[in-house]
Amino acid sequence: MTLLRVSGLSRTYGEHAVFDGLDLALEPGQAIALTGANGSGKSTLLRCVAGVDEPTAGEVLLDGEPYDERSARVRRSVATLLDDLDLFPDLAVVEHLDLLAHAHRVEDPTGIVDGVLDEVGLTGQASQLPGSLSSGQRQRLALASMLVRPRRLLLLDEPEQRLDADGALWLAGLLAREKEAGVAILFASHHPALIEAVADEVVRLGSSPGAARAQE
Numbered sequence: 001m002t003l004l005r006v007s008g009l010s011r012t013y014g015e016h017a018v019f020d021g022l023d024l025a026l027e028p029g030q031a032i033a034l035t036g037a038n039g040s041g042k043s044t045l046l047r048c049v050a051g052v053d054e055p056t057a058g059e060v061l062l063d064g065e066p067y068d069e070r071s072a073r074v075r076r077s078v079a080t081l082l083d084d085l086d087l088f089p090d091l092a093v094v095e096h097l098d099l100l101a102h103a104h105r106v107e108d109p110t111g112i113v114d115g116v117l118d119e120v121g122l123t124g125q126a127s128q129l130p131g132s133l134s135s136g137q138r139q140r141l142a143l144a145s146m147l148v149r150p151r152r153l154l155l156l157d158e159p160e161q162r163l164d165a166d167g168a169l170w171l172a173g174l175l176a177r178e179k180e181a182g183v184a185i186l187f188a189s190h191h192p193a194l195i196e197a198v199a200d201e202v203v204r205l206g207s208s209p210g211a212a213r214a215q216e
């Protein structure tokens with residue numbers, strides 16, 4: 001069954017239609033990249049899908065049911081990386097990840113957190129407070145936060161931002177492995193190599209009013 005279906009989605013600010021009547025369908029293990037110029041609506045679309053912004057029209061279905069970000073089903077299934085991560089200033093890196101793993105009741109939270117710290121390259125920073133991390137390390141912590149919890153759908157806004165060249169390559173491999181595990185991914189990106197490596201379909205949002213078109 002289609003995991004995520006977006007039908008006739010529109011978002012207007014005043015007179016300005018950011019996108020109008022947009023349709024998307026995402027199956028398990030599939031990735032769609034959202035591309036387009038600055039201001040073309042990628043973040044707005046992701047925010048509307050994730051339920052943190054309200055579309056002017058249209059609907060978003062997860063497993064064929066209306067997407068309600070407050071429902072336990074959606075919270076168990078969807079991991080988002082949308083804005084800057086909200087971090088507790090007095091909790092260390094490892095404590096943030098422990099908190100998330102425990103809140104989502106994953107099996108063996110300590111083992112998962114240790115493995116994810118290693119995967120994102122933050123083992124050496126595990127006891128640092130967020131304020132002492134570099135911007136790329138904060139981005140790695142944001143990515144780690146989605147890896148310590150259950151997930152079937154990732155909604156990612158420019159996940160490559162602030163990563164170094166090796167980090168962008170690593171991210172491409174990570175997202176490819178997520179797809180192999182059956183996770184679906186909707187992501188906005190300005191990184192051609194990441195899009196090429198990960199996306200099964202590219203949806204280019206137009207900067208002309210309301211325009212959006214899909215490409216293979």
Ligand SMILES: Nc1ncnc2c1ncn2[C@@H]1O[C@H](COP(=O)(O)OP(=O)(O)OP(=O)(O)O)[C@@H](O)[C@H]1O
Pocket residue numbers: 013018036037038039040041042043044045
């Ligand atoms: N709250 C708001 N009020 C008015 N206009 C808004 C609001 N939020 C977004 N917009 C406008 O909607 C358009 C789409 O913005 P959005 O952030 O979705 O673009 P984007 O494609 O993610 O851009 P970027 O590549 O720069 O991240 C922009 O013209 C922006 O100014």
